[in-house]
Amino acid sequence: MTPPFSKLLIANRGEIAVRVIRACREMGIATVAVFSEADREALHVLLADEAVPIGPAPAAQSYLSTEKLIAAARATGAQAVHPGYGFLAENASFADACATAGLVFIGPPPAAVRAMGDKMAARRVAASLGVPVVPGVSEAVTDDKDAARIAEDVGYPVMLKAVMGGGGKGMRLVHRREDLAGALRTARSEAGAAFGDASVYIERYLAAPRHVEIQILADAHGSTVHLGERECSIQRRHQKLIEESPSPGVDAELRRRMGAAACRLAAAVGYVNAGTAEFLVDARGSFYFLEMNARLQVEHPVTELVTGRDLVREQLRIAAGEKLGYGQEDIAWSGAAIECRINAEDPDQGFLPSPGRITRLSAPAGPWVRNDSGVYAGYTVPRYYDTLMAKLIVWAPDREAAVARMDRALGEYQVGGIRSTIPVLRRILRHPDFVAGRLDTQFMERLDDATVPGRHRTVALIAAALAAYERAGREIPPAPAPTVGPWARLGRPGSSGSRPR
Amino acid sequence: MKFETQLDGAVVPVEVTGDGSRYRVTLGGNALEVDARPTGAGGWSLLLGRASFAAGVSEEEGGVFVVDVDGETYSIRVEEETRYIIRTRGGGAAARGQILKAPMPGRVVMVEVTVGQAVAPGDGLVILEAMKMENEFKASVAGTVKEIRVEAGQAVNPGDVLVVVE
Numbered sequence: 099m100t101p102p103f104s105k106l107l108i109a110n111r112g113e114i115a116v117r118v119i120r121a122c123r124e125m126g127i128a129t130v131a132v133f134s135e136a137d138r139e140a141l142h143v144l145l146a147d148e149a150v151p152i153g154p155a156p157a158a159q160s161y162l163s164t165e166k167l168i169a170a171a172r173a174t175g176a177q178a179v180h181p182g183y184g185f186l187a188e189n190a191s192f193a194d195a196c197a198t199a200g201l202v203f204i205g206p207p208p209a210a211v212r213a214m215g216d217k218m219a220a221r222r223v224a225a226s227l228g229v230p231v232v233p234g235v236s237e238a239v240t241d242d243k244d245a246a247r248i249a250e251d252v253g254y255p256v257m258l259k260a261v262m263g264g265g266g267k268g269m270r271l272v273h274r275r276e277d278l279a280g281a282l283r284t285a286r287s288e289a290g291a292a293f294g295d296a297s298v299y300i301e302r303y304l305a306a307p308r309h310v311e312i313q314i315l316a317d318a319h320g321s322t323v324h325l326g327e328r329e330c331s332i333q334r335r336h337q338k339l340i341e342e343s344p345s346p347g348v349d350a351e352l353r354r355r356m357g358a359a360a361c362r363l364a365a366a367v368g369y370v371n372a373g374t375a376e377f378l379v380d381a382r383g384s385f386y387f388l389e390m391n392a393r394l395q396v397e398h399p400v401t402e403l404v405t406g407r408d409l410v411r412e413q414l415r416i417a418a419g420e421k422l423g424y425g426q427e428d429i430a431w432s433g434a435a436i437e438c439r440i441n442a443e444d445p446d447q448g449f450l451p452s453p454g455r456i457t458r459l460s461a462p463a464g465p466w467v468r469n470d471s472g473v474y475a476g477y478t479v480p481r482y483y484d485t486l487m488a489k490l491i492v493w494a495p496d497r498e499a500a501v502a503r504m505d506r507a508l509g510e511y512q513v514g515g516i517r518s519t520i521p522v523l524r525r526i527l528r529h530p531d532f533v534a535g536r537l538d539t540q541f542m543e544r545l546d547d548a549t550v551p552g553r554h555r556t557v558a559l560i561a562a563a564l565a566a567y568e569r570a571g572r573e574i575p576p577a578p579a580p581t582v583g584p585w586a587r588l589g590r591p592g593s594s595g596s597r598p599r
Numbered sequence: 600m601k602f603e604t605q606l607d608g609a610v611v612p613v614e615v616t617g618d619g620s621r622y623r624v625t626l627g628g629n630a631l632e633v634d635a636r637p638t639g640a641g642g643w644s645l646l647l648g649r650a651s652f653a654a655g656v657s658e659e660e661g662g663v664f665v666v667d668v669d670g671e672t673y674s675i676r677v678e679e680e681t682r683y684i685i686r687t688r689g690g691g692a693a694a695r696g697q698i699l700k701a702p703m704p705g706r707v708v709m710v711e712v713t714v715g716q717a718v719a720p721g722d723g724l725v726i727l728e729a730m731k732m733e734n735e736f737k738a739s740v741a742g743t744v745k746e747i748r749v750e751a752g753q754a755v756n757p758g759d760v761l762v763v764v765e
Contacts, residue, residue: 442730515657560631563626567615
């Protein structure tokens with residue numbers, strides 16, 4: 099196969115930059131990494147063929163700087179730019195700037211990014227196509243009094259969402275009218291910091307829905323297919339923790355209907371490349387369009403594992419103008435895949451970020467286990483970016499086996515030096531509702547920490563006491579031994595005989 | 600060597616003797632023979648009889664050991680017995696009030712209280728932005744805000760005192 103490009107720049111960092119580098123390497127495409135001052139030692143820099151510094155640690159001065167990214171692409175002779183997710187992935191101006199500079203942007207055309215990036219315009223398009231949307235308003239609220247009136251009309255509880263949002267930032271659930279003003283303030287402040295646009299809108303909040311999204315692929319020759327759904331209901335603070343495909347709540351008929359709706363939306367806005375239509379699905383199986391994500395999703399690997407299609411490779415082929423080469427009837431699904439997000443967060447302290455040095459890292463392996471990671475032992479997770487360190491993904495012939503495989507793999511995963519989401523992921527995997535596939539966006543509120551006693555308390559106490567004992571042995575200097583030279587003492591630390599008993 | 604271990608509020612006395620790789624660990628009155636080998640970077644292979652465990656141990660400040668076993672994480676404070684006795688019998692300053700310190704580097708988004716304000720447990724004190732998320736830090740005790748040492752927009756480092764509640 100002739101590579102679609104000879105060299106590609108990845109305008110991102112972390113595990114997704116590593117993911118793109120891997121696809122490029124398999125396709126014979128040279129890779130250019132970019133890095134901020136905080137990321138010189140990041141894994142994507144280590145793995146790329148070339149690496150270009152693009153400025154200080156804060157993203158606004160590096161990963162969000164169109165000027166520096168374009169300059170890096172020009173300096174290295176890259177032909178194409180992959181934006182990953184987050185940062186500039188859904189920024190139409192960046193896509194424009196790439197085109198102006200003669201670079202191929204790996205993503206949808208700027209017009210489609212604009213049409214879908216504006217969440218309210220996307221709602222209007224969906225409504226015009228007969229795709230149901232969640233009740234709410236299709237414009238930003240600027241005035242707190244207007245907001246209060248709209249919230250009353252829509253009916254509490256309401257959800258505040260960033261117009262340019264994604265990833266849970268700038269989202270707030272408001273149950274009572276007296277909490278609205280405060281929630282508007284924090285939602286705007288988060289949205290402004292994350293997206294450079296502080297506007298938010300209001301939508302009715304559906305109680306305990308499933309969050310289900312449809313992956314689509316569209317080429318530049320008019321072919322659009324969907325690759326089925328991903329169930330993304332396990333979220334905390336509106337950020338996904340576990341995703342799977344297929345969804346235990348979606349049957350073939352619902353998949354067909356949601357898939358057709360997603361393809362219709364994509365075609366209506368001239369969408370090309372990989373994209374995702376997000377829906378809420380209520381207990382009766384009614385679905386409501388939420389938004390279209392004009393990018394590769396974090397959770398794309400579960401779709402890859404059940405369809406056998408490499409989405410990054412498809413993105414590159416499509417961006418180079420190639421035809422999909424297959425139709426909807428060629429898409430087949432096999433088995434079940436689950437993804438867990440291994441974040442640098444402390445689940446015992448409200449998922450507080452836990453940046454710092456990883457002193458020990460042991461990732462799981464074995465059959466049908468995939469670890470898409472951006473970290474390594476000895477690496478320091480910087481405090482400037484999001485907390486996602488790695489994604490653990492498993493496949494099995496059915497969901498029950500996939501849950502067992504994920505449980506096994508999480509048990510093998512060890513991250514030392516900083517806290518991670520591994521313990522809470524394990525508890526979720528073992529919760530009866532998760533095992534039974536009873537998933538909805540309120541699941542995390544049902545996960546009661548206290549009801550799950552650790553099974554290995556005794557072993558943990560022994561390990562902690564042994565570590566303290568060995569450390570105490572090292573701290574006490576060995577008594578001078580007149581009959582042996584100084585080198586004789588250089589045995590294994592802690593193994594000398596002089597230790598308090 | 601005798602230790603007091605604390606896990607989730609329970610205090611368990613643990614005595615360790617032995618050397619090299621064979622240890623005798625007496626835990627809550629039960630004596631166990633443990634074959635323990637370090638596997639590098641805080642990793643331990645433990646054989647309790649035939650039962651095999653791989654544990655990871657990281658030490659945090661304050662004598663707290665974070666232990667990973669089979670996907671579970673435990674935070675265990677380990678103190679040498681005499682130190683524990685001195686600390687607990689010394690009538691150390693009874694922890695009334697709250698000194699809220701920044702647990703991580705970040706930026707103060709908002710201070711939600713004013714000096715002199717009465718607060719109840721669970722009331723928001725400060726919102727700190729770190730790693731792209733806003734995190735609200737709440738009062739853990741009932742009291743009065745005595746000091747506010749930061750303002751909105753300010754960058755803070757771990758250990759910086761943010762708010763003092765009495």
